[in-house]
Amino acid sequence: QKNSCVLPEDLKNFYLMTDGFEMTWSVKTDDTPMPLGSMMINSVSKLCRLGGSSMYTLPSAPTLADLEDDTDEEGDGDKPEKPHFDSRSLIFELDPCNGNGKVCLVYKHAEPVVSPDTEIWFLDRALYWHFLTKTFTAYYRLLITHLGLPQWQYAFTSYGVSPQAKQWFNMYKPITINTTLLSEEADSFVNKLDPNKVFKSKNKTPVLKKKPTSQPPSSQKSHTTMTSAKTSSLAGNSSKK
Numbered sequence: 001q002k003n004s005c006v007l008p009e010d011l012k013n014f015y016l017m018t019d020g021f022e023m024t025w026s027v028k029t030d031d032t033p034m035p036l037g038s039m040m041i042n043s044v045s046k047l048c049r050l051g052g053s054s055m056y057t058l059p060s061a062p063t064l065a066d067l068e069d070d071t072d073e074e075g076d077g078d079k080p081e082k083p084h085f086d087s088r089s090l091i092f093e094l095d096p097c098n099g100n101g102k103v104c105l106v107y108k109h110a111e112p113v114v115s116p117d118t119e120i121w122f123l124d125r126a127l128y129w130h131f132l133t134k135t136f137t138a139y140y141r142l143l144i145t146h147l148g149l150p151q152w153q154y155a156f157t158s159y160g161v162s163p164q165a166k167q168w169f170n171m172y173k174p175i176t177i178n179t180t181l182l183s184e185e186a187d188s189f190v191n192k193l194d195p196n197k198v199f200k201s202k203n204k205t206p207v208l209k210k211k212p213t214s215q216p217p218s219s220q221k222s223h224t225t226m227t228s229a230k231t232s233s234l235a236g237n238s239s240k241k
Helices: 009-017 136-145 152-156 163-172 179-184 217-240
Strands: 021-029 032-041 090-095 102-107 119-123 129-133
Touching (some): 032 136, 129 136, 129 152
Antiparallel strands (some): 021 032, 090 102, 102 119
């Protein structure tokens, strides 16, 4: 009511379930926990407007609106129109990003009446705007997908994440940080295993054991006849003696 605007439906449903969201996780180095990931959505009370007033009490103190550059591109080509710090846009901070910038909910058309259409933008430390998503739901999925890694929002800028942050990405999100490679080589991360070969039944050839060669029955019979004849002849000789 204060800013004469209505929250988008998905963000309103989010705040009806929980008044903000904050989750941090750590890694253990040399048996010492080190905070690494941070996922945060400001509560309703901290959903502060940016560019509305000066940070200082002096009457002539500069505001963010004084940094507005009319020569900046306005929806250049297929790029969306960037937000404005003056009265043309309403900007609310969703995530302070641990001082690395600000994720903002932006009403880009606030004159003469605030448009219900909103977008999610990232404002870096140099006060440059970078488009993230059209809806809060899509941004929330990005937040979870990137695990809240440091400076993950800079992956959507033209200059990318810092070398230190890239090391964490290579460790925990290697495919996400290699989005250029993924787009150029669509099959580089595709499993190319042939299921017919993987699940092929392996029929082992039975090993034939060598059996001792058996003499033919005829030879056995002749050998038996010769043995009996020899025995009878010996018996005859002994009887003659």
